[in-house]
Every structure is written in C-alpha cells, then in structure tokens.
Amino acid sequence: MADILLIGYGTIGQDLVSLLEPEIARGEIRILAAAVRDPQKPRPTASAVPLIHTDKLANYLPQADLVVECAGVPAAISHGSEVISAGREMILTSVGALAHRDARLGMLSGPGKLTVTNGAIGGFDLLGAAAQAGGIAEISIQTSKLAASLVRPWMTQAERARLQDLTPTDEAFVLFDGNPTDAIEKFPANVNVAVALAWATRELLPADAPGAEQSQAFERALAQVRVRILADPNARLSLHVIRASGPAGTYEFSLENAPSPSNPRTSGLTAMSVARDVRESILRC
Numbered sequence: 001m002a003d004i005l006l007i008g009y010g011t012i013g014q015d016l017v018s019l020l021e022p023e024i025a026r027g028e029i030r031i032l033a034a035a036v037r038d039p040q041k042p043r044p045t046a047s048a049v050p051l052i053h054t055d056k057l058a059n060y061l062p063q064a065d066l067v068v069e070c071a072g073v074p075a076a077i078s079h080g081s082e083v084i085s086a087g088r089e090m091i092l093t094s095v096g097a098l099a100h101r102d103a104r105l106g107m108l109s110g111p112g113k114l115t116v117t118n119g120a121i122g123g124f125d126l127l128g129a130a131a132q133a134g135g136i137a138e139i140s141i142q143t144s145k146l147a148a149s150l151v152r153p154w155m156t157q158a159e160r161a162r163l164q165d166l167t168p169t170d171e172a173f174v175l176f177d178g179n180p181t182d183a184i185e186k187f188p189a190n191v192n193v194a195v196a197l198a199w200a201t202r203e204l205l206p207a208d209a210p211g212a213e214q215s216q217a218f219e220r221a222l223a224q225v226r227v228r229i230l231a232d233p234n235a236r237l238s239l240h241v242i243r244a245s246g247p248a249g250t251y252e253f254s255l256e257n258a259p260s261p262s263n264p265r266t267s268g269l270t271a272m273s274v275a276r277d278v279r280e281s282i283l284r285c
C-alpha cells in the first residue's frame with residue numbers, strides 16, 4: 001500500500017483521486033490527506049480525502065511514500081524544496097515552478113526524487129531522444145486559449161479590454177512571444193506545458209550530478225524554447241502546437257485536449273498524465 005499526500009485539491013487533485021479509484025479500491029493506494037489553502041472553505045461535494053492546511057505539511061511528510069503537487073506555481077515554489085529535502089518522491093504538476101531559480105535548485109538537489117509530469121502535452125519520447133543527440137536546433141510551443149481566460153491581474157485596463165472585448169469575428173492575436181521563464185511569470189496557470197517541454201529536451205546528466213549542475217542544464221534548455229500565447233475569441237479548448245526541427249528531422253505536434261469532466265477550463269489530460277505517473281511510481285516501490 002502506497003500512502004499519497006496531495007498538495008492541492010482542486011480540479012486536478014479531485015480528478016486524480018477519481019482516476020485512481022481502482023487502485024484505491026484494491027488497497028494499492030491510500031490518500032493520506034490533501035494540503036490546501038483553506039481546509040474550512042465550503043466545497044461543492046463532501047470530500048472523502050482529509051483536508052489539511054499547508055502549514056501542517058511537514059507533519060505528514062514522514063508518512064508519505066509519494067507527494068503529488070497540483071496546487072499551482074506559487075505553492076510549488078513555496079513547498080517543492082521542502083518535500084524533496086525531506087527525502088520524499090514528488091510528482092510536480094505546476095512544472096512552471098522549475099523556471100524559478102531557487103525553487104528549481106531545491107527541487108533538483110535531493111535527497112528526494114522529482115518526477116515532472118508531461119501534463120497536458122506529449123511527444124516527449126521523440127523530442128527527448130532527438131535533443132539528447134543534438135538533433136534539435138529550434139523548438140517552440142504555441143498555446144491558443146480563449147481570449148477572456150487570459151486576463152491577468154497585472155494587465156492594464158487597455159490590455160484587459162482588448163482580451164475581454166474580442167468578438168467571434170475578430171482574428172486571434174499573439175498576446176505573448178518570448179521565453180518560458182517570462183511566459184510562466186506572466187501566465188502561471190497557462191504555460192506550465194512550455195516549461196515541461198524544456199524539461200523533456202534538457203541535457204540528461206547522471207542522477208547523482210549536483211543540483212547546481214542539473215539546474216544549469218535545465219536553464220540552457222529553457223533558453224532554447226520559444227513560447228507564443230495566442231488569444232483566440234473562438235477557442236473552445238486549449239490548443240498546443242509544438243514545432244521542432246534540426247538534424248534529427250522536422251516535427252509538428254498539435255494537441256487539443258477534451259476538458260476535465262469537472263471543470264471545462266482545465267484539460268482533462270493533465271490529471272490523466274499525473275495518474276499514470278502515480279501508477280508508474282507505485283510499481284517501482
């Protein structure tokens with residue numbers, strides 16, 4: 001029986017627990033608790049998973065065989081290093097936290113093990129193989145989302161209005177064009193996939209290489225990836241187009257996920273990817 005501690009129990013956390021029902025029913029997995037911002041907050045459905053405040057995380061870590069973060073980039077920055085330095089294995093969903101230098105160094109310095117989920121995208125077997133052989137010269141990801149869903153608190157009134165006032169007859173426009181580090185800082189809930197793409201195409205160092213070297217290798221991969229965010233007045237779902245080219249070949253992956261059954265604004269595939277990561281982890285135990 002593997003004891004799992006969740007950080008975050010929103011759309012992805014709840015979908016994950018539903019996806020893992022067969023393993024829970026067979027006694028292969030037990031969800032110890034989910035750490036959230038506000039355990040007392042009224043929730044639409046009663047939870048079978050005990051909710052705790054994140055300031056109690058340290059009390060639960062010693063019993064956890066596996067920690068799954070699905071709480072957002074700021075929470076992963078705050079708690080990722082704590083989990084890894086306690087020697088736990090952690091699956092990271094808010095992959096964008098790896099673009100934050102100090103958090104990255106903590107998560108890559110052990111002694112715990114970090115698993116970075118593929119999340120809402122894929123094709124990483126091919127891209128990783130080609131990148132490790134020096135076969136990728138250019139790599140980009142273009143993410144199209146519903147314009148109104150891209151409004152962020154830091155935007156000026158004019159920037160917000162441009163997104164909110166777009167009508168179905170307007171053309172989609174490029175809202176952001178740059179590197180994954182700047183993209184995740186501006187859009188922390190939208191482009192974790194861009195940071196995951198850099199993770200998949202990083203130089204693979206020996207597992208015992210110091211955290212600082214792992215961190216630098218990842219920083220080089222981040223610098224290779226170009227990110228574009230398209231604000232689309234007609235997008236129903238997120239559309240991610242990954243393009244890569246170089247001596248290994250020319251590749252284009254177009255990924256359009258069905259929405260989560262519990263929240264139409266979240267791709268259902270993210271929780272499915274994390275469920276697969278959990279199953280692979282417990283098979284290794």
Ligand SMILES: NC(=O)C1=CN([C@@H]2O[C@H](COP(=O)(O)OP(=O)(O)OC[C@H]3O[C@@H](n4cnc5c(N)ncnc54)[C@H](OP(=O)(O)O)[C@@H]3O)[C@@H](O)[C@H]2O)C=CC1
Binds near residue numbers: 118196270
């Ligand atoms: N890798 C990928 O492809 C993808 C990654 N993601 C990442 O997953 C994250 C979660 O997505 P989703 O489930 O849809 O989000 P939700 O908003 O539905 O749920 C977030 C959960 O995390 C908790 N939480 C938020 N901030 C903190 C904090 N600082 N400390 C502790 N708990 C916190 C919330 O607590 P409470 O319930 O008390 O409010 C809530 O339970 C996204 O923010 C994004 O970073 C998302 C999509 C794709």
Ligand SMILES: O=C([O-])CC(=O)C(=O)O
Binds near residue numbers: 119188191193266267
């Ligand atoms: O769900 C998606 O399409 C991807 C996403 O939000 C992210 O990477 O943060």
